[in-house]
Amino acid sequence: MIQIVFENTHFIICDKPAGVLSTPSRFEEDDARLCLGTALQKEKGFQIFPVNRLDFEVSGLVVYAKTAEAHRKANAWFEHKTVKKTYRALTTGQSYAHIPANVPNEKLKLTPEVGNTFEWRCRLLRGKRRAYESPQGKECLTVAVFRGMQGDYQVWDLNPVTGRSHQLRFDLSRHGFPIVGDKLYGSTVELADNRIALRSYRIDFANANGASALGLPEFLEISSL
Structure with a gap:
């Protein structure tokens, strides 16, 4: 289930399969569906922070931050629409x-x-x-x-x-x-x-302020459908 396509000291970016949650649902205790964020956190042994999410039925690139500071900066990129998906x-x-x-x-x-x-x-x-x-x-x-x-x-x-x-x-x-x-x-x-x-097969970070300083490439692309 865990397919890591990029990882550094600040971020982990995965290729989420369809039929898997990005983050736990509101009904986590009663929801038996697999969750990528939960599995990734257990594998790594430390807290991770979701930056973007995909619907349960959708596959592709999901970004998780490894630190609260990286999470804060990445949230700002998505909020100000400087990351292109x-x-x-x-x-x-x-x-x-x-x-x-x-x-x-x-x-x-x-x-x-x-x-x-x-x-x-x-x-x-x-x-x-x-x-x-x-x-x-x-x-x-x-x-x-x-x-x-x-x-x-x-x-x-x-x-x-x-x-x-x-x-x-x-x-x-x-x-x-x-x-x-x-x-x-x-x-x-x-x-x-x-x-x-x-x-979701491509994410562009070229216009995200500070992304290169955090070690992110200008873009990541995986196979499309």
């Missing part, structure tokens, strides 16, 4: 069949070509299970680039400029492109092992 997603072709009739949606027809870039904005509010659009929600911006086809599925690179919970899953779904395996947001494709076809 890139995700790879597979989706089915555009369809709005999963959007309930009572949910407002312009249902714009999109026929993306390779390299097309979209900026998607909304106000996102997180409910108990899923996110939804609301005037009371937080401002949300996703940059999506269409990369072409992989077999029967469309390939997207996604940059969440804002880091809202379920942001990428919601944005693709509301534009008619539910992520493969993401039944919560409308996918009709079922994947095994509690996973969806969404992976």
Whole structure:
């Protein structure tokens, strides 16, 4: 379960598998799901501090700090959006069949070509299970680039400029492109092992103030889907 892709005296960066928690859930004592942060802390024998998180069903790069000071600095990078995260997603072709009739949606027809870039904005509010659009929600911006086809599925690179919970899953779904395996947001494709076809495969630290002084590279990239 523990796949370390980078480690120095300040940080540990792992490739989290899908179907594993990044950090303990609110119901830790009654939650039997595997947790990467807990396992990593036990293996290392000292406290670690989560910097970013991925949904249970999502795989890819997760950053943990080894010290409270490194944690404080890294939190500031993410808060001020100086770290750029890139995700790879597979989706089915555009369809709005999963959007309930009572949910407002312009249902714009999109026929993306390779390299097309979209900026998607909304106000996102997180409910108990899923996110939804609301005037009371937080401002949300996703940059999506269409990369072409992989077999029967469309390939997207996604940059969440804002880091809202379920942001990428919601944005693709509301534009008619539910992520493969993401039944919560409308996918009709079922994947095994509690996973969806969404992976955080690159983190750029080049614009993060002080990152190089803490030994971080300009970027880290692992295999995409």
